[in-house]
């Protein structure tokens with residue numbers, strides 16, 4: 001990819017995208033400009049990745065062809081309003097903020113502006129991200145292909161209709177947090193069973209990754225894959241019974257329902 005890419009804000013999620021992009025080798029560090037208010041943090045990113053450190057958000061807006069807005073949702077509108085007049089006519093603005101709609105973004109940037117609303121997740125950092133993309137009406141097919149290409153450098157990406165962003169946050173954007181909790185809990189149990197902790201994380205994480213790969217690669221229903229593990233009268237079905245008794249599935253569904261509700265509330 002030849003385009004210049006800018007980041008306004010580059011914290012947990014911005015770094016995951018930046019790191020994923022550079023690791024893919026499809027974008028060179030010299031094509032990337034980053035601004036955050038802490039000069040030492042930009043300098044650290046420059047030292048780590050060789051990206052260009054910008055002096056201001058306006059500088060990023062002037063230089064980049066594709067500008068990522070990667071600040072917290074509560075300041076996104078203010079930060080983008082402040083750079084709106086520095087953008088070129090053709091610049092594509094990509095927001096990664098939860099709860100900020102295309103309409104709100106257009107009001108901040110101008111209604112003639114090409115804007116893409118996305119919902120990535122932190123596994124982007126390790127080449128296993130999942131990102132949804134929702135373009136506004138002014139975004140061309142070529143722009144959509146560019147944005148898909150960027151996110152597909154470090155994971156999977158799909159175009160979705162804007163209202164689907166809430167389930168996307170629930171099942172993907174926020175989901176790594178609950179999967180990490182699940183891995184921690186499994187590892188705690190292994191420690192209870194006498195396993196050293198470092199080894200417990202390795203076994204638990206590899207089991208989660210392998211199971212996810214089976215869902216993606218076999219195309220089999222997760223229930224069928226579960227049944228393949230449960231030997232009659234064996235160990236697994238004992239664990240399954242306890243998880244059902246403790247309301248494991250209902251807990252997960254309730255948690256994601258709360259996540260989706262918050263995403264909807266933030267969009268109002």
Ligand SMILES: NC(=O)C1=CN([C@@H]2O[C@H](COP(=O)(O)OP(=O)(O)OC[C@H]3O[C@@H](n4cnc5c(N)ncnc54)[C@H](OP(=O)(O)O)[C@@H]3O)[C@@H](O)[C@H]2O)C=CC1
Pocket residue numbers: 008009010011012013014035036037038039041057070071072073075079096097098119120121122173174
């Ligand atoms: N974390 C996640 O898993 C996901 C996050 N998101 C979205 O990503 C966005 C960022 O979240 P996250 O990365 O977790 O947040 P962080 O707090 O980790 O990062 C925020 C970044 O914004 C910078 N910043 C703060 N104020 C300004 C400003 N006025 N102008 C420019 N930059 C500024 C910060 O710089 P400094 O450190 O110098 O203050 C920092 O680099 C949010 O909108 C969130 O909804 C989406 C999907 C997943």
Ligand SMILES: O=C(O)[C@@H]1CCC=N1
Pocket residue numbers: 098169173174
């Ligand atoms: O917790 C949040 O609001 C952000 C959005 C998705 C993941 N983190």
